[in-house]
Amino acid sequence: MNPWIVPGAVVRLASQIDWGIGQVQSSIGSRVTVNFEHAGKRVLDCDTVSLEVVDPERDS
Numbered sequence: 001m002n003p004w005i006v007p008g009a010v011v012r013l014a015s016q017i018d019w020g021i022g023q024v025q026s027s028i029g030s031r032v033t034v035n036f037e038h039a040g041k042r043v044l045d046c047d048t049v050s051l052e053v054v055d056p057e058r059d060s
Contacts, residue, residue, distance in 0.1 A: 004053045005032055014050040021054055
């Protein structure tokens with residue numbers, strides 16, 4: 001798992017770009033809770049999905 005995926009990090013889910021960017025709320029093991037701007041709060045398993053950390057000022 002990406003060591004930068006920590007609470008407060010801004011991320012994008014590669015397979016669901018239409019969800020927009022999200023902020024990591026919690027990270028326990030491979031499970032990450034993210035609050036996305038267009039999809040709300042989602043619990044994701046980083047062993048099966050690809051989250052990418054983004055710079056919200058540059059990539060929004």
